[in-house]
Amino acid sequence: MSFPWARQYEPKTALTKFLDEKLPLPRLVYNAVGAGYPVPRNLSYFWNFGVLAGFFLVLQIVTGVILAMHYAANAQVAFASVEHIMRDVNWGWMLRYAHANGASFFFIVVYIHIFRGLFYSSYKAPREMIWLLGVTIFLLMMATAFMGYVLPWGQMSFWGAKVITGLFGAIPLVGEPIQVWLLGGFAPDNAALNRFFSLHYLLPFVIAGCVILHIWALHIPGSSNPTGIEVKSESDTVPFHPYYTAKDGFGLGIALLLYCALLFFAPNALGHPDNYIEANPLSTPAHIVPEWYFWPFYAILRAFTADFFFIPAKLLGVIAMFGSILLWFFLPWLDRSPVRSGHYRPTFRKFFWFGLIPTMIVLFWAGGAPAEEPYVMLSQIATAYYFLHFLVILPIISSIERPEPLPTSITAAVLGSDGAEKEVVKGEAAAPLAV
Amino acid sequence: MRQLITPRVIALFVGLFFVLAAVWGLFTGVSAVLGQGFLKEPTAEHEFHKYPEDAKFSFDGPLGRWDTRQLQRGLKVYDEVCAACHSLKYVAFRDLAALGLTEGQIKAYAAKKVVPGIDPVTGETTTRPGLPTDYFPSPYPNAVAAAAANNNAIPPDLSLMAKARHDGTNYLVSLLTGYTSQQGYKNKEGKVLLAEFPDTKTPPGLYFNPYFPNLNLAMAPPLTSEGQVTFDDGTRATVPQMAKDVAAFLTWTAEPQLVKRRQTGWAVMIFLLFATVLAYLSKQQIWSAVKPRKKDAARA
Numbered sequence: 001m002s003f004p005w006a007r008q009y010e011p012k013t014a015l016t017k018f019l020d021e022k023l024p025l026p027r028l029v030y031n032a033v034g035a036g037y038p039v040p041r042n043l044s045y046f047w048n049f050g051v052l053a054g055f056f057l058v059l060q061i062v063t064g065v066i067l068a069m070h071y072a073a074n075a076q077v078a079f080a081s082v083e084h085i086m087r088d089v090n091w092g093w094m095l096r097y098a099h100a101n102g103a104s105f106f107f108i109v110v111y112i113h114i115f116r117g118l119f120y121s122s123y124k125a126p127r128e129m130i131w132l133l134g135v136t137i138f139l140l141m142m143a144t145a146f147m148g149y150v151l152p153w154g155q156m157s158f159w160g161a162k163v164i165t166g167l168f169g170a171i172p173l174v175g176e177p178i179q180v181w182l183l184g185g186f187a188p189d190n191a192a193l194n195r196f197f198s199l200h201y202l203l204p205f206v207i208a209g210c211v212i213l214h215i216w217a218l219h220i221p222g223s224s225n226p227t228g229i230e231v232k233s234e235s236d237t238v239p240f241h242p243y244y245t246a247k248d249g250f251g252l253g254i255a256l257l258l259y260c261a262l263l264f265f266a267p268n269a270l271g272h273p274d275n276y277i278e279a280n281p282l283s284t285p286a287h288i289v290p291e292w293y294f295w296p297f298y299a300i301l302r303a304f305t306a307d308f309f310f311i312p313a314k315l316l317g318v319i320a321m322f323g324s325i326l327l328w329f330f331l332p333w334l335d336r337s338p339v340r341s342g343h344y345r346p347t348f349r350k351f352f353w354f355g356l357i358p359t360m361i362v363l364f365w366a367g368g369a370p371a372e373e374p375y376v377m378l379s380q381i382a383t384a385y386y387f388l389h390f391l392v393i394l395p396i397i398s399s400i401e402r403p404e405p406l407p408t409s410i411t412a413a414v415l416g417s418d419g420a421e422k423e424v425v426k427g428e429a430a431a432p433l434a435v
Numbered sequence: 436m437r438q439l440i441t442p443r444v445i446a447l448f449v450g451l452f453f454v455l456a457a458v459w460g461l462f463t464g465v466s467a468v469l470g471q472g473f474l475k476e477p478t479a480e481h482e483f484h485k486y487p488e489d490a491k492f493s494f495d496g497p498l499g500r501w502d503t504r505q506l507q508r509g510l511k512v513y514d515e516v517c518a519a520c521h522s523l524k525y526v527a528f529r530d531l532a533a534l535g536l537t538e539g540q541i542k543a544y545a546a547k548k549v550v551p552g553i554d555p556v557t558g559e560t561t562t563r564p565g566l567p568t569d570y571f572p573s574p575y576p577n578a579v580a581a582a583a584a585n586n587n588a589i590p591p592d593l594s595l596m597a598k599a600r601h602d603g604t605n606y607l608v609s610l611l612t613g614y615t616s617q618q619g620y621k622n623k624e625g626k627v628l629l630a631e632f633p634d635t636k637t638p639p640g641l642y643f644n645p646y647f648p649n650l651n652l653a654m655a656p657p658l659t660s661e662g663q664v665t666f667d668d669g670t671r672a673t674v675p676q677m678a679k680d681v682a683a684f685l686t687w688t689a690e691p692q693l694v695k696r697r698q699t700g701w702a703v704m705i706f707l708l709f710a711t712v713l714a715y716l717s718k719q720q721i722w723s724a725v726k727p728r729k730k731d732a733a734r735a
Contacts, residue, residue, distance in 0.1 A: 380458070
C-alpha cells in the first residue's frame with residue numbers, strides 16, 4: 001500500500017521493461033526506497049537510525065562471513081585461530097576489529113532507534129506490527145551477540161557463557177537439565193563452542209529475514225514523524241529518493257566517521273582485556289562482566305538480591321531480566337494515549353526525561369560495575385523505576401494526561417500557520433528532481 | 436466484572452510485583468548496612484594497589500611510530516631475561532622483520548634457538564635448530580613442567596600480555612620496576628601497609644609489588660641490576676630502560692599491526708570526511724527546495 005500520489009514506476013529501457021515483466025525487482029526497489037515511496041517531509045535525524053541499523057547488519061554479515069573462512073570453532077584452537085586472523089590473514093586484524101566494533105555500533109544505532117520509537121511512541125496503531133518485529137530483532141541480536149562473544153574463547157568468552165547459561169539453571173526442577181542440554185556438557189567446552197558458532201552464523205540471516213518483514217510492515221502505514229500526526233496530503237510528504245537517500249547518506253557518513261575512529265584508533269576500548277587471555281576453566285576472573293550493550297539488563301539481573309514470597313532471588317533476577325525486554329511487546333496496548341509524539345505530551349515527557357532516561361543511565365553504569373555497594377542499591381532503585389515506568393506510570397499517564405494542541409498537518413508544522421499559502425510554491429519545488 | 440481485568444490492570448500488578456521484589460532486595464541491603472555498616476571491609480588490595488604510571492613511548496598517540504631500535508633492545512631483554520620462563524607462542528621468527536632485522540639476521544637468530552622436531556629417520560621426537568617459519572619455543576615442554584619448575588605458578592605466555600591487562604604497556608613498565616620492600620611500604624595517603632593490615636605479610640616464595648592486583652606475585656624481580664643485558668646500540672641498560680624496552684617489544688608482539696592500523700585509519704578518516712562533506716552538500720542542495728527558509732520561518 002502506499003499513498004495515492006505515490007509516483008508510479010515506469011520502465012524506460014528494453015532491459016527494465018523485460019525485468020518488470022519477468023521479475024519486477026526494480027519496481028520493488030523503486031517503491032521501497034526509491035521515488036515511489038512518499039515519506040513525511042519533517043523527519044528529524046532520529047529517523048536515520050533504521051537505515052544505519054540495516055547498514056551495520058550487512059556489515060556484520062559481510063565481515064562475519066569472511067572471518068568464518070579463517071576461524072576454527074574448536075576449543076583447542078579457537079583462541080589461536082583468532083590470533084592467526086590478527087597476525088597472518090591479509091587485513092585480518094581490520095576484519096576482526098571491524099566485526100567486534102561493528103557489533104557495538106549495531107547496538108548503539110539500535111538503542112537510538114528504540115529510544116526514538118519510545119519517545120515518539122512509534123509503536124502505536126497502526127504500527128504495532130513494526131514494533132513487535134523490532135523487539136524480536138533486538139532479542140535475536142542479543143542472542144547473536146552473546147554467542148559471538150564466546151567464539152574467541154578468551155576468559156570472558158568462557159565465563160560469560162558459563163554465567164549466562166547458568167541463568168537457565170535458576171528455573172525450578174528442569175533448570176539444571178536444560179543448562180546441560182544447552183551447553184552439551186556440564187561446563188562450556190567444545191560442544192558449546194560448536195553450537196554457538198553454528199547459531200552465530202545462522203541467526204544473522206534470521207535477523208535479516210525479520211528486518212525484511214519489519215520494513216514490509218513499515219511500508220503499509222508509512223513512517224511516523226516527529227509530530228506524530230498522520231500524513232494527510234501530498235504536501236506532507238517527499239519521495240524517499242532523493243530526499244531521504246541524501247539525508248541518510250550524510251547520516252551514514254557521520255556514523256562511519258565515529259565507527260572508524262573507534263575501529264582504527266581504539267579498537268579494544270569497548271572490549272575487556274581478560275578476553276586476550278585464553279579460556280581457562282580453572283581460573284575465574286575477578287569481575288565477570290558482559291559486553292557493554294548488555295549492562296542494563298545485567299544490572300536488572302543482579303538487582304534481585306533477596307528471596308521474595310518463596311521465589312529465589314536468582315530466579316526473580318532471571319525472570320526480571322527477560323521480562324524487562326519482553327514487556328516491550330505489550331507497549332502498544334499499555335500506552336493508550338491517542339497522541340504519539342512526546343513533544344505534545346507534557347506529563348509523559350517529564351517521566352521520560354527525568355525518569356526513564358536517568359534510570360537507563362544508572363542501569364548501564366551499575367551493570368558494568370562490580371556487584372558491590374553502592375552499585376547494587378542503585379540498580380535496585382533503577383530496576384524498580386524501570387518496571388514502574390512501563391507497567392504502571394505509562395498506562396496511567398495515557399488516561400489522565402491532557403496533551404498539548406497538535407498542528408493541523410505536517411505541512412503546517414513545518415511551514416507555520418501560513419503554510420497552506422506557500423504550499424503551492426513548495427509543492428512545485430518538491431516535484432521530483434530528475435535523477 | 437470483565438471490565439476490571441483489562442491488560443492494563445494485569446500490567447499494573449505485574450509491574451508492582453517486580454517493583455516490590457526489587458525494593459525488598461533494596462530494603463534487605465539497606466537494613467544490613469544500617470545494622471553493621473557497609474559490608475565491604477577495606478582490603479589491602481583496594482587501598483594499597485597502585486595503577487600503572489604513564490611511561491612515554493614513541494608509539495603513543497594517533498601519530499605514534501615504532502622505535503625499531505627500542506624494539507630490538509626489548510627483544511634482547513625478552514631473549515636474555517624473560518624467555519627463561521615465559522613463552523611467546525604467537526610470534527614467529529619471520530615476524531622479526533618488522534623490527535628491522537634482515538633475512539640473514541632472522542635466519543641466524545632462529546638457528547640459535549632449539550625447537551622441538553621429529554627425527555626424519557627414526558620418527559622419534561627430537562630437537563633441531565629453528566627456522567624463520569618457526570615460532571618462539573616455550574621454555575618448558577608442557578604446562579606440568581612449567582608448574583613444577585615455578586612453585587605451581589605457570590608463567591603466562593607473553594605474546595598478548597600488553598593487551599591482556601588494563602593499560603598493558605604502562606602496566607608492564609610499572610610492574611617490572613615496581614618491586615619494593617614491603618617493610619614500611621606506604622600508600623599515597625601515607626598509610627603503612629603492615630600497620631593497617633598486619634596479616635598481609637608477603638609469604639615466602641612470593642614477592643611484593645604494589646602494581647600487581649593482589650600485591651604479591653610469584654615472579655621474582657626479573658630485572659635487578661644495571662647492565663644485566665648488554666645493548667648492541669650502546670644504550671645504558673638501566674633497570675627502567677630495560678623495563679621500558681621490553682614493554683615496547685611486548686606491545687609490538689601483542690599488536691604488530693598497531694602503526695599500520697593507525698596509518699590506514701588516517702587514510703580512511705580523510706576519505707570519509709571528504710565523502711561526508713560531499714554528502715552534506717548534496718543533501719543541502721536537494722532539500723533546499725522543500726526546506727522553509729529562515730525568513731519564512733520567522734514570519735510564520
